[in-house]
Amino acid sequence: MKRAIAAAAGALALAAFAAQAQDKPVTLKFSYWVPPKHSLVVSTYGWAESLAKATNGTLKVQIFPSNQLGKGPDHYDMAKDGIADFVLVNPGYTPGRFPVIAAAEQPFLTTGTINGSPGFQEWYLKYAPKEMKEVWTCLVFTHEPGTFHMRGKKVEVPGDIKGLKIRTGNATSSRFIGMLGGSSVAVEITEARETLARGIVDGIMVPWEGLTVFRLADVTKFHMENPLYVSIFTWNLNRKAYDGLSAAQKKALDQHCGLDWTKKIVTAWAARDHDAIQKVKPLSDHVAYTINAQQVAQWRKAAEPLRKQWADEVTKAGYNADQVWSELVAALKKHNGLYQ
The missing domain is CATH 3.40.190.10 (Periplasmic binding protein-like II)
Incomplete structure (x- = not known):
């Protein structure tokens, strides 16, 4: 009986491996407007390597830093239109276009990126499918304050x-x-x-x-x-590019778009900020x-008038501003990222 169970388990594992091996190879173009030595770009290489390993090399990422594919304010539309597959978006580059996520820019809100970013991501992924509906959102994070x-x-x-x-x-x-x-x-x-x-x-x-x-x-x-x-950033993927992935590739990508990767990326970025503090x-x-x-x-x-302006813009866009704000505060508190 034990041999039969072991044989069945082995057969399932081989079948899963065979299915993954048959996945169509895909290379995603990841566009950045920051230079190649920026902490975000450096961390993305490690992220991409892990993603390739998780898909047995069928899902790779090619990184284009320094505005090679387009300027910073254009990156959301670049993902929407397929000029790039993955992009780094700074919503603050296009004021008024993404009013919900602009809540993160309110003063004296968060203690820092390591505890704050998980709260921002957990909060915003509820709203991203509506506010950033043309693209798929992977990660949400900030720089150090x-x-x-x-x-x-x-x-x-x-x-x-x-x-x-x-x-x-x-x-x-x-x-x-x-x-x-x-x-x-x-x-x-x-x-x-x-x-x-x-x-x-x-x-x-x-x-x-x-x-x-x-x-x-x-x-x-x-x-x-x-x-x-803080300014807030998102990693966004062209929807057709995401939909075109196999089930196994999507699963691997989803696993690389969780809070654990958010923490890894912002921890490395925060270290550079802390180094600067120690030097100056x-x-x-x-x-x-x-x-x-x-x-x-x-x-x-x-x-207070600044937050009132934000609330008016969010309400005009069809959201409940009080709910959006209270959910953000709760998420930051949950992750010890609220500045009190």
Whole structure:
């Protein structure tokens, strides 16, 4: 009897292997607008290698960094139209198009990407099939929180922004700076150093990693340590490309689009941010500071009209804004990613 069971199990395993071996080989084009040495690109190579192994080499990924297939703001449509199969999307590049996911850009919301990203992914995958219906969503994550890095003065309370010119990190941050009486300046991150050096802006909102990668530490002095804001990103796949995969390939891909891979990818990215903090904070000509709970409360109070604007846009798009927000807060709490 035991031999019969073992033989049957062996036959099933061989049949499954044979079916997988017969799967049509597929190579997916993965487009990035960040450079090849960026942590996300480096991590994607490891992800792709694991995916190929899980499909016995039938599902491979070819990576195209540095805008080779198209510019950053075009990446969602590139996946929709099949110019690329997989893409990195920054919804903040197209303000107003994806109002639900823009909730992530509200200030002082999350502690960081390692605990925050699982909450954002768990929350948004409920809404992605409607808001990003033209594509299939794999992963959802953020960078480590960005904050204020200033040339000449600390920024501690909302009133400190009045009259200042700030290079902002996304559209929500730009609105917020405007509400506080400041001016947001839109320049590419690669141009930010010169803009700061020439005094065109007084400061920049950016993750700490930017201080070393783009040499912004050379032209800034005061650095708030509180997690001010994040930008959120998605990995999206062309729907026809996904539908064209075999059942075994889909299963393997689904397994590579879970929270475990989200955590692996953002942990590697966060490490670079933490390295930058360790390099900049000890420098004698730099001042890192933390605002207190009362000051954070002032910022949140000042941001209430900003969240009202977001809620109005979400409601106009046909969603229950209160429900969307409460579900986001609950998901972040569940994963210890809510900034309280």
